[in-house]
Amino acid sequence: MAKKKKTTSKTKQKASTKFKKPNLNFNRKQKVILGSFLILFGIALLVAFTSFLFNWQVDQSTLSNLSDRSVETKNWLSKFGAGISNFFIYKGFGIAAYSIAVLVSLTGFYFFFGMNKKNLKTFWFWGVLVMLWFSTVLGFFAESNALLGGMIGFETNDFLQDYLGFAGTVLLLAFILIVYLVARLNVTPEMLAKYFHKTKKEVAEDFDEAQQESATASNTTENTSEEIQAPIVKENVQTSASEETEAELAIKFERKDGEEEETTSAKNSNKIEEEQDSSIDLNTETNSTETSTPSEKEKIVIKSNDEEDVAMEVETAEEEEVEEDSLSKKIVKDFGEFDPTLELSNYKFPTIELLKDYNAGGSSITIDQQELEENKDNIVNTLKNYKIEIAQIKATVGPTVTLYEIVPEAGIRISKIKNLEDDIALSLAALGIRIIAPIPGRGTIGIEVPNKNASIVSMRSVVASSKFQHAEMQLPIALGKTISNETFVVDLAKMPHLLMAGATGQGKSVGLNCILTSLLYQKHPAEVKFVLVDPKKVELTLFNKIERHYLAKLPDSEEAIITDNTKVINTLNSLCIEMDHRYDLLKDAMVRNIKEYNEKFKARKLNPENGHKFLPYIVLVVDEFADLIMTAGKEVETPIARLAQLARAIGIHLIIATQRPSVNVITGMIKANFPARIAFRVTSKIDSRTILDSGGADQLIGRGDMLYTQGNDLVRLQCAFVDTPEVEKITDFIGSQKAYPDAHQLPEYESEDSGTSLDIDVDERDKLFNQAAEVLVTAQQGSASLLQRKLKVGYNRAGRLIDQLEAAGIVGPFEGSKARQVLVPDLIALEEHLNNE
Numbered sequence: 070m071a072k073k074k075k076t077t078s079k080t081k082q083k084a085s086t087k088f089k090k091p092n093l094n095f096n097r098k099q100k101v102i103l104g105s106f107l108i109l110f111g112i113a114l115l116v117a118f119t120s121f122l123f124n125w126q127v128d129q130s131t132l133s134n135l136s137d138r139s140v141e142t143k144n145w146l147s148k149f150g151a152g153i154s155n156f157f158i159y160k161g162f163g164i165a166a167y168s169i170a171v172l173v174s175l176t177g178f179y180f181f182f183g184m185n186k187k188n189l190k191t192f193w194f195w196g197v198l199v200m201l202w203f204s205t206v207l208g209f210f211a212e213s214n215a216l217l218g219g220m221i222g223f224e225t226n227d228f229l230q231d232y233l234g235f236a237g238t239v240l241l242l243a244f245i246l247i248v249y250l251v252a253r254l255n256v257t258p259e260m261l262a263k264y265f266h267k268t269k270k271e272v273a274e275d276f277d278e279a280q281q282e283s284a285t286a287s288n289t290t291e292n293t294s295e296e297i298q299a300p301i302v303k304e305n306v307q308t309s310a311s312e313e314t315e316a317e318l319a320i321k322f323e324r325k326d327g328e329e330e331e332t333t334s335a336k337n338s339n340k341i342e343e344e345q346d347s348s349i350d351l352n353t354e355t356n357s358t359e360t361s362t363p364s365e366k367e368k369i370v371i372k373s374n375d376e377e378d379v380a381m382e383v384e385t386a387e388e389e390e391v392e393e394d395s396l397s398k399k400i401v402k403d404f405g406e407f408d409p410t411l412e413l414s415n416y417k418f419p420t421i422e423l424l425k426d427y428n429a430g431g432s433s434i435t436i437d438q439q440e441l442e443e444n445k446d447n448i449v450n451t452l453k454n455y456k457i458e459i460a461q462i463k464a465t466v467g468p469t470v471t472l473y474e475i476v477p478e479a480g481i482r483i484s485k486i487k488n489l490e491d492d493i494a495l496s497l498a499a500l501g502i503r504i505i506a507p508i509p510g511r512g513t514i515g516i517e518v519p520n521k522n523a524s525i526v527s528m529r530s531v532v533a534s535s536k537f538q539h540a541e542m543q544l545p546i547a548l549g550k551t552i553s554n555e556t557f558v559v560d561l562a563k564m565p566h567l568l569m570a571g572a573t574g575q576g577k578s579v580g581l582n583c584i585l586t587s588l589l590y591q592k593h594p595a596e597v598k599f600v601l602v603d604p605k606k607v608e609l610t611l612f613n614k615i616e617r618h619y620l621a622k623l624p625d626s627e628e629a630i631i632t633d634n635t636k637v638i639n640t641l642n643s644l645c646i647e648m649d650h651r652y653d654l655l656k657d658a659m660v661r662n663i664k665e666y667n668e669k670f671k672a673r674k675l676n677p678e679n680g681h682k683f684l685p686y687i688v689l690v691v692d693e694f695a696d697l698i699m700t701a702g703k704e705v706e707t708p709i710a711r712l713a714q715l716a717r718a719i720g721i722h723l724i725i726a727t728q729r730p731s732v733n734v735i736t737g738m739i740k741a742n743f744p745a746r747i748a749f750r751v752t753s754k755i756d757s758r759t760i761l762d763s764g765g766a767d768q769l770i771g772r773g774d775m776l777y778t779q780g781n782d783l784v785r786l787q788c789a790f791v792d793t794p795e796v797e798k799i800t801d802f803i804g805s806q807k808a809y810p811d812a813h814q815l816p817e818y819e820s821e822d823s824g825t826s827l828d829i830d831v832d833e834r835d836k837l838f839n840q841a842a843e844v845l846v847t848a849q850q851g852s853a854s855l856l857q858r859k860l861k862v863g864y865n866r867a868g869r870l871i872d873q874l875e876a877a878g879i880v881g882p883f884e885g886s887k888a889r890q891v892l893v894p895d896l897i898a899l900e901e902h903l904n905n906e
């Protein structure tokens with residue numbers, strides 16, 4: 070039971086996410102080997118110590134000569150046994166040294182069975198303390214037997230006595246004993262009182278029985294003995310009367326406790342419940358003694374000694390809620406906080422070595438003094454040509470661009486400099502010049518000039534940065550580095566959704582991989598799940614390997630990564646169901662967001678039997694969003710917009726990437742709900758406006774050069790570079806570890822389009838039926854894709870409409886690759902046709 074204590078679970082989890090600490094995480098084989106060694110070593114110590122107790126005097130003379138092979142010792146473990154026992158017992162802690170043998174074996178067991186080692190430290194702490202205490206206590210008897218307390222025991226005892234005297238030492242040791250009993254064994258005065266009462270009662274009962282027996286026997290005895298016994302019996306009667314009152318009290322309390330347990334056990338999780346049952350059994354005594362705690366309902370029966378007096382019942386009731394609170398505290402105390410990572414407790418986070426070091430052996434940034442000078446001169450001269458004098462200029466060299474901050478002479482209009490963007494670009498003969506006038510909060514004008522030799526920002530460097538490692542965020546993402554070479558870390562949970570756009574080949578896929586990798590480095594599989602939509606079918610395939618660790622999918626689907634556009638609709642709708650379900654859970658738990666919910670769940674304040682469970686974050690990644698909108702239209706847009714509007718509080722976050730940032734793809738509704746946006750290089754200013762609501766993305770230089778905004782300022786970043794082989798290594802590393810039995814299951818979604826028949830009822834027709842008929846009749850072409858485009862409906866719905874139109878006799882039957890024939894010549898005929906139905 071003790072091994073389930075998880076008071077340190079949070080810290081452990083954090084610690085384990087910091088993967089760089091010297092790795093004491095052995096693999097299973099190493100653990101078995103180490104474990105068996107420690108168990109056997111512990112046993113060897115036990116044997117050696119025991120033998121030493123009998124043979125130490127004989128072996129004493131050989132100790133100085135142990136290295137001599139010819140020397141013989143009596144110890145069962147020969148010279149080794151004699152030497153080590155002498156060290157631990159005689160020179161050490163006396164017989165208390167047995168503790169060490171036990172602790173070593175115990176440690177071995179922990180390794181051997183791969184148990185959670187959290188409690189091991191506590192065992193060692195208390196074990197060593199107990200050993201010291203015993204050896205000091207036994208130090209009192211050192212004169213009669215030096216072996217009892219060992220040298221340390223004797224010396225400690227002697228030292229204490231010098232300063233505290235005999236009595237002081239005894240009192241100090243008694244105090245340490247109390248500390249141990251209270252802190253380690255949870256012994257409380259109430260417990261002792263209860264134990265005392267119980268014992269007293271048992272003794273009294275035994276005594277009663279003895280009395281009865283002797284009473285029957287004493288029928289034949291003399292009167293004198295009755296006289297002697299009389300007062301004792303009388304006294305005893307009194308005792309049992311008061312005992313009866315106590316016994317009655319105890320019964321009342323026990324019954325109350327029983328009730329409490331019934332309600333409590335119903336409130337606890339399946340997993341906890343098994344454990345709890347036993348704990349309650351164990352703790353019944355404790356509960357029944359804690360009669361003074363206000364949370365319990367007390368019923369005290371006051372009985373009068375006088376037979377005629379009426380007995381009075383005093384009942385005190387307290388609020389139940391407090392009881393529940395104290396219950397959760399009790400469960401947490403007994404079993405520790407709920408640890409969501411327990412099922413994969415041996416899960417190891419990927420190590421940093423899996424990532425490639427692109428700048429091995431040097432700084433990622435090379436400063437080319439000559440280039441800096443040239444650029445500076447060009448800027449100054451160009452501006453001078455337009456009669457703009459500069460008071461000051463400063464350069465900050467970043468990985469891809471250098472920022473020249475200029476302070477113009479007083480009286481120069483900023484717009485004048487801004488308008489010279491193209492001229493400065495021309496004079497510097499460089500692409501991708503961006504002018505920020507003014508730089509917010511700095512009072513300067515910035516001119517960003519690409520470096521001739523851009524350096525790669527490796528994923529390794531950003532993942533290893535302390536900013537990322539110590540990020541106190543829910544979903545930390547290391548996007549890359551800023552112009553001043555600082556690692557840029559953002560919280561996806563705060564964004565709360567991300568829109569990503571950029572022309573082909575500018576770094577979008579790398580960006581997505583960078584985001585996913587960041588999360589893999591920080592989040593345990595129990596804490597985050599990905600839903601991946603990849604119409605290109607190649608970009609995210611590598612993540613298939615971690616399906617059972619990190620991916621979520623629909624119950625009936627085979628592939629976790631969705632490549633088929635029609636399946637996306639089902640998944641999105643399923644996520645909407647999950648969202649509604651999570652909102653219900655949050656409402657029930659009376660919390661506002663997933664973070665509070667999970668905290669409450671971890672603190673065991675929510676009962677799994679009421680459907681509560683630990684909620685992982687869900688990150689939906691959609692690559693090629695434009696493609697999706699093209700084929701599925703409104704059917705995709707509606708659930709996406711719903712999720713984007715509502716899902717932030719319940720931990721569903723969307724990342725949407727698109728090549729074509731046109732307004733019919735990134736609609737107003739979507740834009741409004743995606744305040745955080747990333748723009749890689751795009752081809753036109755209009756595209757830049759569509760993504761960022763401002764220009765700038767068209768002036769980027771590509772290869773991961775990007776602009777990030779979270780609603781206000783634009784930040785220019787160099788996206789961290791993570792190559793496919795690196796991602797493969799990481800997914801291999803994770804994939805090779807123990808996984809959940811299946812990918813995380815999303816709720817089932819029944820799509821409406823299941824089963825169409827030709828005899829469709831007129832009343833069951835799609836709302837767009839008439840419109841669809843008009844479209845086809847006007848075009849005289851019976852094609853579903855036409856309906857998709859004109860009515861902005863998905864493939865399924867268009868197919869359904871065609872079926873209904875066929876049933877209504879407006880279009881002909883399916884003719885293979887050819888479009889269906891339209892059977893109604895024009896709109897007037899159509900109107901007639903529909904009226905006659």
Ligand SMILES: Nc1ncnc2c1ncn2[C@@H]1O[C@H](COP(=O)(O)OP(=O)(O)OP(=O)(O)O)[C@@H](O)[C@H]1O
Binds near residue numbers: 573728772
């Ligand atoms: N952060 C980066 N640092 C350095 N080079 C990069 C970075 N990002 C991308 N590149 C370079 O650009 C190339 C194309 O990147 P990527 O595949 O991510 O483009 P993309 O935008 O996804 O293109 P598409 O939309 O066609 O899939 C990469 O192979 C790499 O060489």
